[in-house]
Amino acid sequence: MGLGISWVTAWVDDTVTVVSDNRVRLSELDREIGDGDHGENLDRGFTAVKAKFDGLAADTSPGAALKLVATTLISTVGGASGPLLGTAYLKGAQALGDATELDSEQLVAFLTAARDGVVMRGKAEIGDKTMIDAWTPAVDAASAAAAEGKSPSAVLRAAADAAIAGAASTEPLVAHKGRASYLGERAVGHRDPGAESSSLILTAAADAAEATES
């Protein structure tokens, strides 16, 4: 019961919606400790992804579709989140090869490669108050769930829940990467916008998987 291209397209659709619904809130978070454009950056990127997906052939592999997400984000977003998320999708897609149905292990491989891509580009560690604080717990929770034999959608749900907790965990932190790192103690008490958006994106992945499976 793996996840195929219909999951990827559903994930993209849900992401477009959730990013657009949270555009103002994400920019608000970014205004507090950054430059106030994170919501707009992602919204611009995923709107472009949606346009590309409109003409997608039905037999495209998940890997190929996710690579399209990657290249579109890289070419349209700019800002820090563009290359970071773009690289996440790119490296994740490469880990999938030509597979048409993704099982739990493949999803863990996807998430791990995606997270490693963000680290490769951004050099952030856990606790630096970046999107990595959402991604790394998500990867860990997904591996644990897969090791317990959970279904693909349950693996993604575990990742999503861990990402949500991870995003919340950024609030008390001082930042060491990104614009917020210039603020020192003034960043304390504010949630990192990139961690928050990553938790939304991973939640969309789980929602889409549950809808696709059922």
Add this chain to the structure above:
Amino acid sequence: MGLGISWVTAWVDDTVTVVSDNRVRLSELDREIGDGDHGENLDRGFTAVKAKFDGLAADTSPGAALKLVATTLISTVGGASGPLLGTAYLKGAQALGDATELDSEQLVAFLTAARDGVVMRGKAEIGDKTMIDAWTPAVDAASAAAAEGKSPSAVLRAAADAAIAGAASTEPLVAHKGRASYLGERAVGHRDPGAESSSLILTAAADAAEATES
């Protein structure tokens, strides 16, 4: 019972006070149909006059003292009101020659020459919504009062009262000179700031004369 140098210095003192007290109001009038600086322009000018007068020799003639007012206004005010009022004092002073005590006829000659100086420089006619709408009625009222044999202070009071009425008469007018002339009908309903300030200056002249005489 003519007016001497003590009248001139009292007039300058009163003018300094009245201009400073009305600075905001005059600029307010100018804001409505001009560029909002008439109060500041006059305040700057008369503050400079006051500084010059501080060292004035007690035996200076009225004409020489009024010439000092003129040159100070010309060199410090700028704006339309600087050369206009400066010329008024200059031409008025020239009409006085070396006289040390001014009688009613000399005051009429002073006011007439002053008004003519403004017309020479500014080419405004009565009804153009300028300071001339205060000066010309003032000159006419002063001549009438002098012809009736009124005292110097009564002549100045007649001039002042006519100037006040003249300033009020500018309200319904469209302007034909100065910045307000660019506004067409939009200037209607607003009092001309230069006419208003001229009425204040002429009232100060009458006040100073009454105080000096008594």
Add this chain to the structure above:
Amino acid sequence: MTRLWNDPQRFVDEMIDGFALANAGYVRKVRGGVTRSTRSPEPGPSLVIGGGSGHYPAFAGLVGPGLAHGAAMGNLFASPSTTQIESVIRASDRGDGVLLSYGNYAGDVLNFTAAQEAVRADGIDCRTVLVTDDIFSAPPDARDTRRGIAGDLTVFKIAGAAAEEGRSLDEVERVARQGNERTRSMGVAFTGCTLPGADEPLFSVPEGRMAVGLGIHGEPGIDETDIPTAEGLAELFVEHLLSPGEIPDGVTIDGARCVPILNGLGSVKSEELFVVYRSLALLLGERGVTLVDPQVGEFCTSFDMAGASLTLLWVDDELEGLWTAAADTPAFRRGS
């Protein structure tokens, strides 16, 4: 809103000091304003410009080779006094006469004229060309009563280039007059500006509205509309500036060559001006106008007023050559 000052009374003096310190290679402070710091060895007529302060780079920013020889600098939005102007004329004169050029405002006319009379009395051949570019300040048949706004720059540049070429005062005066004949402007604003130490702006425009045809000293506009789009503003500019009464004698729109100057009054930034310029270029192109050497930026400001103006200089060959000639001043530089 102005925030940085020490004492409002000393603002202009300190501003002139700072300007002269920062531009010592270009200007020298004299009583009443500035003149060029280097006197050219050749004789020739001088161009003296000026007006109230608060419009930088007009007027002091335009003093230097290829442009003005001196600028009289008045108080904020107030004409320089007669004495100040006289002093700048005398410091700038090179012995072959002086052309005075400035925007047509009662205060400036009174003071410059009095100064002109004073130096003429000493034998200096001193003439005047008034700038009267603002189409909203009087109808076309009363063009010579119009006030001067950003079109100052075209007249000054043309006169300055002619003086630099070594032309006679007669010639400099002639081309300056021709430049003014060929220049038309109009302005709009969204907010007023607040002078140093003042509690209130000089005027205000309701939120979301735009004053049309206002002056650069906070003189109220003639009309008021909702704020248009950038394209809508470009259309408004073109509609008024290309209306039949505003096309100078000898110009046919289709096929004409024209220098557009899209001027920010203070708080409207270059990014917005470029968006407006894009539409202007399209609209003027559609009408068959060839745009020559466009200028987009700040040329005649009104402190931090949010607003913009468009100036069109309809060139002939002579004016185009003078407009595009080299100039090197604190705020206007171009190679030859």
Add this chain to the structure above:
Amino acid sequence: MTRLWNDPQRFVDEMIDGFALANAGYVRKVRGGVTRSTRSPEPGPSLVIGGGSGHYPAFAGLVGPGLAHGAAMGNLFASPSTTQIESVIRASDRGDGVLLSYGNYAGDVLNFTAAQEAVRADGIDCRTVLVTDDIFSAPPDARDTRRGIAGDLTVFKIAGAAAEEGRSLDEVERVARQGNERTRSMGVAFTGCTLPGADEPLFSVPEGRMAVGLGIHGEPGIDETDIPTAEGLAELFVEHLLSPGEIPDGVTIDGARCVPILNGLGSVKSEELFVVYRSLALLLGERGVTLVDPQVGEFCTSFDMAGASLTLLWVDDELEGLWTAAADTPAFRRGS
């Protein structure tokens, strides 16, 4: 507040169109930004700069002979994307390598680095010198993590002049790095700026207060004080920029030569800047600093943010020569 736009989504595209139309003699639009419209016949290294839009004249206004060869132009306050940067690099390359220079921000570093990798894979020798002038963004011992603000101009100018002289990429990189070593800036602001179509400013400063050490994208300041006098602001700038930890290696304040750049962020106007500059010149003069070729105006803005920054470039003979070399771009021009 931004008022003139058609569609906020198209703002940057239309701005680039308008900019390129108005400056066709200088630049040519390419995917992702602009390059010089005239390619110099001689080979040599190219300088590619860039960053988010909304900082005009940074970055596109600095493309032309003696300065940059190309500028990548991102969305408002957002780094250009990797693809955009790559496209501008390829369009600007003259076959002898490319130096990338831009302000140190996570987004820019990520995107420029990815683009650099991509063109290197095709054999283009592509290097990077980050600008890290903002002293308020990290302590002196973490200087290389500081962000870049108006000091961009000094590094770009030095690198551009070296490239124009025909120096090798190694040399251009070396002097750019040396320029950055010798550049320090700090900024203050009184209001935030509102992007096209946004309802609220990116940040706000309480009325009568001044944010100290803020970034040029609305990143909050480090400190807040009452608005000082112009002189008080000059003292604040000098106190911080002349503190011992900020004097570059090899510089002794007394006797040093230094280029000051007093930069308006958008709504603080030249008149106010000149008043501040007057005090700066006095204070720096008292400390024995010789000021070279001062710049007062807008060099790196933040839309219509009301604020100002001071940049000091501590020159040696080589840097002074490169700084004062001729340049001819839409927004920065000087004769040789």
